[in-house]
Structure formats: C-alpha cells, structure tokens
C-alpha cells in the first residue's frame with residue numbers, strides 16, 4: 001500500500017513515519033512545505049519526501065499521484081502571520097481532497113479534534129468542523145478521526161506537560177481543573193492504519209480518546225511524581241490569561257490567543273469511544289507518560 005501524508009513533518013506524521021519504517025508493505029509519499037521539513041523526516045527507502053503546495057491543486061495532485069490512500073495531517077491550533085485557521089485547516093483540506101479525488105484515492109483519513117463543529121463559536125473548532133464537512137461531502141471513502149490531546153515524543157502536549165512537571169511550582173490555567181482524555185500517539189497510528197486497511201464507502205466519523213480521564217493538574221502531578229519532583233500547583237485565572245493573550249496575539253498577529261485558551265481548557269468528552277470499533281487496545285496513561293519520560297531523558 002502506498003500512502004500520501006500531508007504535513008508529514010508534524011509530530012503525528014513523524015511518529016507514524018517512524019513506525020512505518022519497519023513495515024515493508026507500506027511506502028509513503030511524505031508531503032512537506034520546505035526543504036527543512038523534508039530533512040527532518042525519518043530516513044527510509046520507502047519514504048519519499050515531496051515539496052507540496054496547497055495553493056496549486058494541479059501540482060498537488062501530480063505530487064500525490066500513485067498513492068492508494070491519503071492521510072491529511074496538515075493543520076494548526078495556533079495561528080500566526082503566515083497561517084490562519086481558514087488557510088491551514090479549511091483551504092488546505094479542500095485542496096488535498098480535490099487532489100485525492102483527481103487521483104481516485106481509495107481512502108482518505110482526516111485527523112480532526114474532539115469538539116470540532118462547523119457552527120462552533122470557537123474559530124479553531126469551527127475550522128476543523130468545516131474541514132470535516134468538506135470530507136463528508138467529497139464523496140470519497142473517508143475516515144474522520146477526532147482526537148483529544150495527543151501524547152508521545154515531540155507532541156506539543158507532551159512537551160508542555162514535561163516542562164510544567166519539572167518545575168517546583170506549576171502555574172496552570174484555572175488551576176488545571178479541566179478534564180483530559182490523553183491519547184497515546186502510537187494508538188492513533190494503529191487507528192489510522194486500521195482505517196486504511198478496512199476502508200468502506202462513505203465517510204465514517206470516529207471519536208477516539210485515551211482510556212483514562214484525568215484533570216490537567218492531576219496529569220502534571222502524575223508526571224512530576226514520575227520525575228521524582230515535589231510540585232506545587234498554582235492557578236492563573238482564565239480571564240487574566242485571556243486578556244493577556246488577546247493583547248499579545250493582536251500585537252503579534254497570531255500566537256497564543258483566547259481561542260487557543262478556550263480549546264485547551266475545555267473538558268475532553270465523547271459520547272462513545274471508537275477504540276473497540278477501530279480494534280484497539282488503548283495504552284494506559286501511566287505507560288504513555290513513562291514513554292514520554294524515557295524519550296525526554298535520551
């Protein structure tokens with residue numbers, strides 16, 4: 001099977017590509033936007049880096065040509081001057097869907113987020129929801145996987161947890177009382193491959209979260225315990241953080257914004273976890289944290 005991966009240099013992409021290096025049945029067209037990103041990809045004769053542009057669908061379809069399946073990973077949570085939610089999350093998805101259709105791809109996987117909703121008042125959740133709608137309307141055989149915070153080597157979530165847990169005092173938004181369902185990034189790899197291997201007609205939506213629900217403050221304390229660090233948890237009022245983020249993001253034309261604060265402080269809840277449907281045995285949180293620790297210490 002040949003898979004085209006967009007945003008292949010993302011943390012999810014890097015982790016998937018590393019896991020596929022030993023799988024001789026899979027080869028990858030790894031779509032990235034710069035030479036620098038291409039150089040960061042795992043080295044394997046079955047991984048072919050391609051410089052792609054989401055603005056030129058003719059070239060994009062040529063670049064992704066030959067792939068049986070497409071995994072669309074490109075997307076952002078934090079906007080910056082060169083990258084808005086509309087461009088990165090909506091327009092890029094439309095371009096990749098167009099390219100996948102032109103190439104008659106047999107299956108399309110889109111990584112979305114728990115809380116995605118085309119009518120959300122939150123611009124990030126809205127953009128992911130709008131992208132999901134594009135996938136549903138594409139007519140392609142597709143899987144949309146909504147995920148919570150992803151934990152694994154080099155994920156933004158893991159880096160924040162490790163950094164906060166190694167301090168004597170962690171100042172958390174609202175005291176970190178919000179509930180998380182962290183998903184091990186290796187479990188997401190298995191889910192993605194399951195979707196490719198069992199593709200059906202139409203678009204299926206999966207909400208896939210980790211096995212353990214935990215407040216962010218308890219998550220930091222758990223990680224601090226693994227580090228042997230006695231930690232004090234303090235609280236930053238969410239309204240204060242939002243005020244600072246509103247001013248800062250306006251001055252900088254992007255960055256940590258009130259939208260991002262709303263996303264990271266919302267409870268991660270799903271009606272039904274898709275782990276069984278996707279044939280997964282989820283990694284316990286303790287094991288995931290230990291993996292992160294091992295990675296941080298190498």
Ligand SMILES: NC(=O)c1ccc[n+]([C@@H]2O[C@H](COP(=O)([O-])OP(=O)(O)OC[C@H]3O[C@@H](n4cnc5c(N)ncnc54)[C@H](OP(=O)(O)O)[C@@H]3O)[C@@H](O)[C@H]2O)c1
Nearest residue numbers: 007010011012033073074075083088092111112113149150
């Ligand atoms: N990490 C999580 O906890 C989490 C949770 C839920 C959902 N997800 C979703 O999973 C996917 C991968 O996440 P990640 O955290 O691994 O991503 P990441 O490491 O932050 O990488 C983001 C990727 O998006 C690309 N990108 C940025 N702006 C773009 C634009 N305007 N047009 C096209 N591509 C653009 C980046 O390319 P450059 O390097 O060239 O900028 C990079 O390849 C994303 O769709 C994300 O929304 C992640």
